[in-house]
Amino acid sequence: MRRIYLFVFAMYSLSLLAQENLTYQKPSSEILDLVDVKLAPSVILDEKKEFLIFLYRDPYKTIADLSQEELRLGGLRIDPKTNIGSRTNYYNDIKVKSMQEGSSLMDVKDLPENAKLSNFTWSPDQKLMAFTNTTEEGVAVWVLNLAKSSATKITKENINANIGDVINWFEDSKSLLVKMVSKDRKELINTKEAIPTGPTISENDGKKAQNRTYQDLLQNANDEFNFEQLALSEMYKVDLKGNASLWLPSAMYDGISFSPDGEYVMVSTIEKPFSYLLTYHRFPSKTIIYSKDGKIVNTVLEVPLIEDLPQGFMAVRKGRRNLSWRADKPANLIYVEALDGGDPASEMIYRDEVFELAFPYEGDGNSILKTINRFSGITWATENQAIAYDYWWNTRNTKVYLFNPSDSKQKVKTLFDRNYQDQYSNPGSFETKRNEYGSNVLNIKDNKAFLLGDGYTENGQFPFLDELDLTSLETKRTYLSKLTDKKEDLRAYDADKNQLLVRIESPSEYPNYYFRNLSDNKLKQITQFKNPFVSLQGVHKEVINYKRDDGLDLTGTLYLPIGYNKKKKEKMPLILWAYPREFKDKSSAGQNTQNPNEFTYPYYGSPIYWVAKGYVVLDDATFPIVGEGDEQPNDSFRKQLVANAKAAIDAVDEMGYIDRNRVGVGGHSYGAFMVANLLSHSDLFAAGIARSGAYNRTLTPFGFQSEERNYWEAPEVYYNMSPFMHAEKMKTPLLLVHGEADNNSGTYPMQSERYFNALKGLGATVRLVILPKESHGYRAKESILHLLWEQDQWLETHVKFRKVETTDK
Numbered sequence: 055m056r057r058i059y060l061f062v063f064a065m066y067s068l069s070l071l072a073q074e075n076l077t078y079q080k081p082s083s084e085i086l087d088l089v090d091v092k093l094a095p096s097v098i099l100d101e102k103k104e105f106l107i108f109l110y111r112d113p114y115k116t117i118a119d120l121s122q123e124e125l126r127l128g129g130l131r132i133d134p135k136t137n138i139g140s141r142t143n144y145y146n147d148i149k150v151k152s153m154q155e156g157s158s159l160m161d162v163k164d165l166p167e168n169a170k171l172s173n174f175t176w177s178p179d180q181k182l183m184a185f186t187n188t189t190e191e192g193v194a195v196w197v198l199n200l201a202k203s204s205a206t207k208i209t210k211e212n213i214n215a216n217i218g219d220v221i222n223w224f225e226d227s228k229s230l231l232v233k234m235v236s237k238d239r240k241e242l243i244n245t246k247e248a249i250p251t252g253p254t255i256s257e258n259d260g261k262k263a264q265n266r267t268y269q270d271l272l273q274n275a276n277d278e279f280n281f282e283q284l285a286l287s288e289m290y291k292v293d294l295k296g297n298a299s300l301w302l303p304s305a306m307y308d309g310i311s312f313s314p315d316g317e318y319v320m321v322s323t324i325e326k327p328f329s330y331l332l333t334y335h336r337f338p339s340k341t342i343i344y345s346k347d348g349k350i351v352n353t354v355l356e357v358p359l360i361e362d363l364p365q366g367f368m369a370v371r372k373g374r375r376n377l378s379w380r381a382d383k384p385a386n387l388i389y390v391e392a393l394d395g396g397d398p399a400s401e402m403i404y405r406d407e408v409f410e411l412a413f414p415y416e417g418d419g420n421s422i423l424k425t426i427n428r429f430s431g432i433t434w435a436t437e438n439q440a441i442a443y444d445y446w447w448n449t450r451n452t453k454v455y456l457f458n459p460s461d462s463k464q465k466v467k468t469l470f471d472r473n474y475q476d477q478y479s480n481p482g483s484f485e486t487k488r489n490e491y492g493s494n495v496l497n498i499k500d501n502k503a504f505l506l507g508d509g510y511t512e513n514g515q516f517p518f519l520d521e522l523d524l525t526s527l528e529t530k531r532t533y534l535s536k537l538t539d540k541k542e543d544l545r546a547y548d549a550d551k552n553q554l555l556v557r558i559e560s561p562s563e564y565p566n567y568y569f570r571n572l573s574d575n576k577l578k579q580i581t582q583f584k585n586p587f588v589s590l591q592g593v594h595k596e597v598i599n600y601k602r603d604d605g606l607d608l609t610g611t612l613y614l615p616i617g618y619n620k621k622k623k624e625k626m627p628l629i630l631w632a633y634p635r636e637f638k639d640k641s642s643a644g645q646n647t648q649n650p651n652e653f654t655y656p657y658y659g660s661p662i663y664w665v666a667k668g669y670v671v672l673d674d675a676t677f678p679i680v681g682e683g684d685e686q687p688n689d690s691f692r693k694q695l696v697a698n699a700k701a702a703i704d705a706v707d708e709m710g711y712i713d714r715n716r717v718g719v720g721g722h723s724y725g726a727f728m729v730a731n732l733l734s735h736s737d738l739f740a741a742g743i744a745r746s747g748a749y750n751r752t753l754t755p756f757g758f759q760s761e762e763r764n765y766w767e768a769p770e771v772y773y774n775m776s777p778f779m780h781a782e783k784m785k786t787p788l789l790l791v792h793g794e795a796d797n798n799s800g801t802y803p804m805q806s807e808r809y810f811n812a813l814k815g816l817g818a819t820v821r822l823v824i825l826p827k828e829s830h831g832y833r834a835k836e837s838i839l840h841l842l843w844e845q846d847q848w849l850e851t852h853v854k855f856r857k858v859e860t861t862d863k
Contacts, residue, residue: 078117078836079843084666088656089839091586095149097567099555100180101488103153103548105200106580107183109174110147114658114835120827124795125242126270127281129333130216131797131829134242134284137235138186138193138215141829144170150203153580163204166196173220177227178316178492182294184221184230186213195221195232197294208296209234214287217324217334219309224346225316225492229293236286236304243276251275256330264365264756264764265331269797278328282306285324285334289348301348308339314491315384318351318413319344320377329359336360341377343387343415352415354387364397367447367762368405368428372396380410380459381493382434387411389419390429398448406444408432410459422459423466427451433484434459435496439524441469441484441503450475450638456524467527475642481529482507482520485547499549501525506544508647509535515649517544519554519572533572541651559653562591590654593665594618597650598672600705602697607644610675610702613654613665614711627716627854628670630702630739631661633725634677634695636687636760643678658838659722659745659831664849670711675702677728688761688771695728696736703738716740718853720845723747723801723830724759726790730777730809733786741787741852743845746801746830749809750778754800781812787819789848791841793828801830821848 080086095108124140125132133140146169148162170188177183183198192211199206213220214233222231254274272278289302289310306324313319325338341355355374363369370392380386390408394400406429409419427444430452434440438458445452454470472479482505486494497504502521509517519533535542539560545567546555552572559565564585569578585591594614602608615626637643656662661671677698681687687694699719707714718741721729726747733742751758751772755765765772773779792806803824810822823844825837832838 078840080839081663081842081846082667085663085842085846086839087589088587088663088666089658089842094564094583094586096145097581098174099567100176100200102180105153106151107198107200108149108151108159109145109171110149111143111145114838115833117827117834117836120834125280125284126795126797127277127284128272128328128337129268129270129335130281130284131270132216132284134280136188136190136192136211137213137284138172138188139218141833142172142188142215144172144188146170148198148205150198150200160203162198163202165205166207171196173215175221175223177223178225179227182227184223186215186220192235193220195230195292197230206294208292208294209298214284216284217287217306217308219307222310222312222319224291225312229291231301231310231312231319232290232292233287233307233310234290234298236288238304239283239286240279242280242283245274245276245280248276254330262362262365264363265361266757267754267800267802268331268333269799269802271333272328272330281328281334289321291348302344311379312346313379313385314381314489314493316491317346318385319346320354320379320387325356327359329361331361351413354411354415355389364395364399365762365764366398367757368398370396370428376429379493380434381491382436382440382489382495384491385413387415387419388432393424405429405446408442420462422462423455423457425453425455427453433486433496434493435498435503439496439498441496445474450642454481456527469522469527473639473642475637475639477508477510477642477645477647478512480507480510481505482518485549487549497547497549498524504532504547504549505529506547510645510647512646514538515541515647517542519544519547533570537651539651541649541653560651561593561595561654563653565653585653587654587656589616589666590656590662592616593654594620595650595654597646597648598705598709599646600701602694602701604697606640606678606680607646608676608678608698608701608705609646609648610672610705611648611650612706613662613671613673615665615668615670618670618711623710625713626668626670626711627718627740627849628672628703628706628712628714629661629664629849629853630672630675630699630717630719631725632675632677632698632702632719632721632728633723634679634691634698634728637678637680638687639682640680643676643680648674658841661720663842664846667846667850668854669849670706672702672706686761686763686771688768688775691771691775692731692735695731696738699732699736699738716853716856718742718849721745721747723798727777730784730788731775733788734777734780734783737785739786740856741789741848743789743791743848744806745791745841746793746796746798746806747790748801748805749776750805751776753805758800778809778812781809781818782816784813784816784818784820787848787852788813788821789844790820790822791825791844792823793825793830793832795827796830798830819852 093113095110098107131140151159166187173186175184186193193213193215194211195209196207212234214235285306287307290298291301292298309322311320322341338359339357342353343351360371374389376390394402404424406425408423411419425444427446430443432442440459442455450473452474456467458464485497485504487497489495505520507518517535521530521532543557554570557565564583567581598612679687679694719739720743722745726744729742729744790806792803813820
């Protein structure tokens with residue numbers, strides 16, 4: 055017997071040292087050329103379709119941006135110097151274009167230099183748009199005049215944007231209600247240098263408090279103090295000339311909402327005591343209704359600290375919740391109360407009840423609706439018509455109701471009753487329009503409502519516009535996209551003009567916006583964005599369909615390498631990229647929701663870059679995990695995971711494109727968890743890439759992803775699904791990547807660190823890359839380029855130029 059070793063030297067030397075001090079690296083030019091591209095702007099269109107606003111930004115932050123001082127408190131990440139979220143995405147330029155024929159794109163005059171713009175907010179008349187600009191001194195409010203294409207600064211750099219909801223317009227569009235840094239704020243405590251005054255103590259009085267594992271929580275009294283100081287704001291009324299008057303004194307203001315007619319304001323404040331287990335969203339709160347002059351009308355809600363909700367994803371607190379204004383009335387409040395005590399385990403005919411409360415907002419409201427599942431929203435229409443929605447996670451059921459909010463005794467009509475994971479039966483979303491109050495209400499013409507749908511079918515995606523008669527409840531299809539070489543996304547419908555706003559794209563044509571006149575089906579293009587990824591224009595792309603060994607239909611988007619000759623069918627390495635998703639029925643799990651005509655967009659986390667390096671890529675391969683009836687999806691997680699992977703590889707191999715000995719697998723977050731499990735429990739892969747994952751489920755004992763059972767109810771599931779518990783089985787090279795400052799629930803950096811230590815201790819081939827300052831998703835250009843370099847070197851060494859042992863007799 056003669057052994058033949060196929061080996062190609064790769065330029066990637068793994069350090070023999072325990073740690074490797076490496077500066078930021080850049081990937082090869084084939085990948086780098088696809089990273090260094092200028093993004094097309096975001097587009098905003100006003101309701102009357104008179105102006106297009108283009109917002110420009112850099113695609114990445116810098117590591118210097120992420121290295122600014124950051125306080126992590128109560129689930130927030132705050133820049134204490136500027137008083138805004140430290141991870142805020144900023145735009146740096148604005149341009150305006152009139153929709154009149156012959157108009158050109160205009161620069162906005164008097165924008166600040168080195169602009170860092172965010173918090174864009176329309177005025178009620180949509181002639182103005184307010185926004186904030188962040189400097190080294192702080193945050194200021196500016197106003198954009200669309201007709202003049204000019205911007206004006208109206209406050210100093212004293213805005214408090216730490217909690218959000220920074221800008222709210224008064225109804226006359228002449229003044230704004232803004233949060234400003236409180237004059238009562240005290241100097242923050244330097245927690246790194248502060249000398250403790252005693253221990254930190256937590257206790258429980260015997261109640262069950264089963265909460266997810268959150269990050270960036272308060273940890274001690276100093277954190278509590280700093281959180282309060284940073285949350286304190288004063289509310290000021292500011293006119294367009296910058297004249298400011300105190301509207302409300304210092305408090306920890308959270309949500310702010312004007313009534314539709316602008317006469318009243320609903321204001322929520324954060325109260326004490328704080329929690330060390332939960333983010334600030336679950337801290338005590340108080341909601342008060344004020345007149346537009348800042349005078350108290352009534353307190354409508356006081357919520358205590360809730361650390362002990364019942365178990366289950368559908369658990370909610372007792373009492374009023376979901377407070378909002380009724381959009382079709384001047385100033386009526388809407389709220390919801392649980393009829394099952396907020397406990398999903400309590401069997402009830404109706405889970406929730408909706409109430410309406412009129413001025414002066416005293417006592418209990420009038421019941422207007424009961425929902426069978428958990429309430430999830432209302433689209434208001436008229437005095438006698440509204441659309442309500444509910445859902446129930448455990449059954450994946452959702453219902454849509456047509457009801458009369460003025461007569462709770464009138465029979466409620468169920469419009470749709472379906473599995474919300476069943477995309478083939480999705481009826482679409484109801485279209486809305488702005489009413490006389492500037493609020494969004496159901497778009498009705500001649501007693502007909504309109505639904506825009508994604509249009510997924512067994513034969514492909516064909517978006518549609520349906521017309522629903524609100525009397526007969528009959529549906530009529532008024533438009534069906536028939537494009538087969540492009541993708542048409544229906545964004546909005548103007549019933550008066552019989553006109554759709556659509557976005558059209560193809561694999562090589564960047565998405566652009568059009569008006570489609572349904573009277574003659576003609577298109578009018580309104581944006582002209584060019585494809586910045588020219589080198590990918592000729593790449594072959596298709597959605598492939600294949601079956602799992604149990605007959606379940608699966609799909610994936612297949613890319614062939616640049617310049618690949620399909621006739622010769624040279625065997626190339628494959629990169630498989632996926633993310634597992636849980637289902638309660640095989641029918642929904644096997645549906646195809648991928649469109650080969652989507653624009654090919656290689657973002658930082660994408661494997662598509664590697665078609666430029668000679669790899670076949672199967673992206674977004676479907677990895678359904680199904681549990682029907684009483685069986686939960688995770689009861690057979692590992693078995694289904696491996697079956698999904700094998701089916702994907704078999705399908706591409708049967709097409710003749712790949713060398714199945716050179717297959718790499720990658721994923722991010724739950725996809726990283728998938729990768730570690732696949733490498734531990736199969737021999738299908740040459741190497742894996744796992745980014746920002748969790749590998750020991752006992753560290754998230756009260757549920758994770760779509761698992762609502764706790765560890766003590768299903769210890770075998772937690773154990774079997776945890777790659778950490780099976781580290782001795784890892785025989786395949788694994789690249790672990792994690793952001794040092796990951797704030798995603800359950801995926802703290804320790805997950806990768808402990809997993810690496812276990813694998814190293816057991817002799818596995820493994821590399822751990824911790825990206826400084828990065829969170830769950832990566833933002834700094836330096837980090838992203840280095841990530842791509844790491845992935846490229848790992849794939850070249852362990853997949854493309856893998857040392858393969860074959861046998862000749």
